[in-house]
Amino acid sequence: xxxxxxxxxxxxxxxxxxxxxxxxxxxxxxxxxxxxxxxxxxxxxxxxxxxxxxxxxxxxxxxxxxxxxxxxxxxxxxxxxxxxxxxxxxxxxxxxxxxxxxxxxxxxxxxxxxxxxxxxxxxxxxxxxxxxxxxxxxxxxxxxxxxxxxxxxxxxxxxxxxxxxxxxxxxxxxxxxxxxxxxxxxxxxxxxxxxxxxxxxxxxxxxxxxxxxxxxxxxxxxxxxxxxxxxxxxxxxxxxxxxxxxxxxxxxxxxxxxxxxxxxxxxxxxxxxxxxxxxxxxxxxxxxxxxxxxxxxxxxxxxxxxxxxxxxxxxxxxxxxxxxxx
Ligand code: COA
Numbered sequence: 028x029x030x031x032x033x034x035x036x037x038x039x040x041x042x043x044x045x046x047x048x049x050x051x052x053x054x055x056x057x058x059x060x061x062x063x064x065x066x067x068x069x070x071x072x073x074x075x076x077x078x079x080x081x082x083x084x085x086x087x088x089x090x091x092x093x094x095x096x097x098x099x100x101x102x103x104x105x106x107x108x109x110x111x112x113x114x115x116x117x118x119x120x121x122x123x124x125x126x127x128x129x130x131x132x133x134x135x136x137x138x139x140x141x142x143x144x145x146x147x148x149x150x151x152x153x154x155x156x157x158x159x160x161x162x163x164x165x166x167x168x169x170x171x172x173x174x175x176x177x178x179x180x181x182x183x184x185x186x187x188x189x190x191x192x193x194x195x196x197x198x199x200x201x202x203x204x205x206x207x208x209x210x211x212x213x214x215x216x217x218x219x220x221x222x223x224x225x226x227x228x229x230x231x232x233x234x235x236x237x238x239x240x241x242x243x244x245x246x247x248x249x250x251x252x253x254x255x256x257x258x259x260x261x262x263x264x265x266x267x268x269x270x271x272x273x274x275x276x277x278x279x280x281x282x283x284x285x286x287x288x289x290x291x292x293x294x295x296x297x298x299x300x301x302x303x304x305x306x307x308x309x310x311x312x313x314x315x316x317x318x319x320x321x322x323x324x325x326x327x328x329x330x331x332x333x334x335x336x337x338x339x340x341x342x343x344x345x346x347x348x349x350x351x352x353x
Pocket of ligand 1: 179180
């Protein structure tokens, strides 16, 4: 019996690193406030002209190499992103062309930060129908294009990064994807949103640039994030047939260090079992989980036998969790 497995992972981020001290020079903030309230020390921010595929493609190539799968063998590319290169074609189609993945179907999933695990959930369903498929799931964002650098309540929190995983079915293999759970609540959409660029507020000559920026009610989001990540994690664990006590490693959404610590406390795990890279990336939206997964794999944070819980939360509102047996 073949299992659905993560065959390889990869990630990439702009080489331009912006520290809290850099931000101190352009807005009324301080390294001390940002570190204390969020855990973020620096983030990667694109230079002018850099776009989603500039990072999605190297992340994908790294994942394909680790998986031992050729781009031409891919059947499906799913991009969890709200910042593809263009509104049309889909980011997955841009990536497909650049990779030469001629056999693949490409589609995007717009679920904000939850995009990568939503993508894994779709991949899981395809693979249950057709175990011969090879699926590239990408998650990431050029979120800085939607930051108002005069709004200290949002600008300090986010960064740009993209991660990827190749998923397929194998026998007698580690890194099994055991279960995925997802959820959303559109009634709470206005707690975290970008007003413009959609059909409700199209770009006209009178377009208000403020409508291009992320708006967020931070405290409300904080509460919903913890509650929903705990609930959806429990759902995924139940589906996988595990209890929370059996989880050995957690890869959480990297949105705020205090949220990560509260999750660890809820799940009764010491912080050394929780993967953290928020200090170097900030919140890269759909990039947080696949970038953290890739770094967790490559740094040997994950070891064979680990029961890994990944959990995420984002605009929509959306939330998701996945359980891996490493
Ligand atoms: N630098 C300095 N001061 C800042 C600041 C910054 N970057 N941002 C806000 N402040 C100030 C506020 O103006 C406020 O000042 P006041 O008391 O004089 O009014 C004070 O700090 C406290 O602001 P508050 O918003 O209450 O802080 P907080 O402890 O709730 O932290 C967040 C703010 C955004 C860090 C926190 O609410 C959070 O992380 N929420 C979740 C966000 C999230 O995860 N979003 C993504 C989901 S995918």
